[in-house]
């Protein structure tokens with residue numbers, strides 16, 4: 235094997251989260267030599283400081299400014315520059331890096347991801363909300379700056395690996411696989427009583443809280459349909475969802491001649507992260523290997539749109555276009571937070587999203603070519619306000 239052409243200077247936005255920690259773990263296990271321009275965390279100053287001691291970034295940033303004095307104290311004498319607050323997060327995103335892992339969770343990841351894209355760095359995109367809220371703008375920005383966006387979501391990484399842009403017109407379907415989440419076999423009545431702990435217990439993947447709840451409602455798959463439509467410029471009617479409880483086939487691309495290509499692997503985010511890091515090369519690291527003889531049967535089934543209405547709501551927002559997906563995302567973020575804090579039930583998450591989309595129906599969401607960022611910010615703020623009203627009304631029921 236010849237020498238690999240790997241990025242030397244990198245940043246990790248959201249380094250203390252599930253994807254951020256996995257990113258540093260892959261680099262560690264692969265033994266690659268990288269210079270870290272910036273590490274960014276939200277509130278977890280302890281883990282950020284530990285990472286900074288080990289990885290020696292030029293800059294370490296904590297978004298929660300109240301934690302800045304503690305970060306400064308923990309990194310005193312190291313020579314590592316520290317920063318706090320949203321403007322410092324943007325400064326870190328703009329730091330001189332060839333490769334940036336975008337792994338902040340939620341709408342909060344959009345501005346830093348765009349800032350990083352403007353530098354022309356390769357963006358390894360885990361923060362799916364950036365694409366949901368401003369997909370066309372983000373992809374255009376990266377392209378104009380001479381960079382690229384490489385998906386990290388395992389399904390999109392799978393498609394990316396078997397999708398040939400030169401043959402995009404000959405693709406007949408993208409098929410996104412979904413584990414079905416912890417409630418795949420639960421009845422509607424059981425789901426109505428589901429607790430946050432039960433919803434957080436994903437059968438195959440260990441992930442942050444927001445995406446775990448989104449997997450339980452299948453809103454995550456809905457968001458991924460939107461993500462795929464933007465990333466691969468595919469009309470929504472050619473994107474399908476297939477439930478595959480073992481999470482081994484990560485997604486499939488069907489071509490016009492009836493040939494279907496898939497990417498397989500054990501459910502471990504470190505593989506798509508390694509792929510995004512080395513692409514188009516392949517990073518040798520001690521990944522668990524797929525052993526199909528021992529993995530047991532692989533099964534597939536149609537998603538149940540009655541019990542998982544989030545899938546339909548996401549497609550509805552995608553069809554509305556412009557900033558409608560940003561409104562969907564904001565309503566979902568607010569609803570997930572309300573469920574996790576015990577303010578409402580599990581099935582209320584989709585009710586809140588549906589209520590917000592209904593309240594916003596008929597509004598103009600702008601177009602994909604207009605000022606999508608301003609439209610996304612406005613749709614986000616309006617949807618959060620409306621979500622608070624719907625959550626309040628749901629809570630007043632009892």
Ligand SMILES: NC(=O)c1ccc[n+]([C@@H]2O[C@H](COP(=O)([O-])OP(=O)(O)OC[C@H]3O[C@@H](n4cnc5c(N)ncnc54)[C@H](OP(=O)(O)O)[C@@H]3O)[C@@H](O)[C@H]2O)c1
Pocket residue numbers: 247248249250251252253254274275276277278279297323336337338339340342360361362363386387388439440441442443444445503
């Ligand atoms: N986990 C997965 O397997 C997976 C798979 C596919 C896609 N994704 C996507 O990847 C993203 C990250 O997911 P995750 O599961 O890693 O989430 P997570 O474990 O909750 O981590 C989120 C990260 O973002 C940081 N953060 C939160 N708010 C922030 C803010 N306002 N400014 C700066 N940093 C902030 C957190 O910092 P603190 O912890 O320090 O507060 C943490 O480092 C999400 O968009 C998710 O949909 C995740």
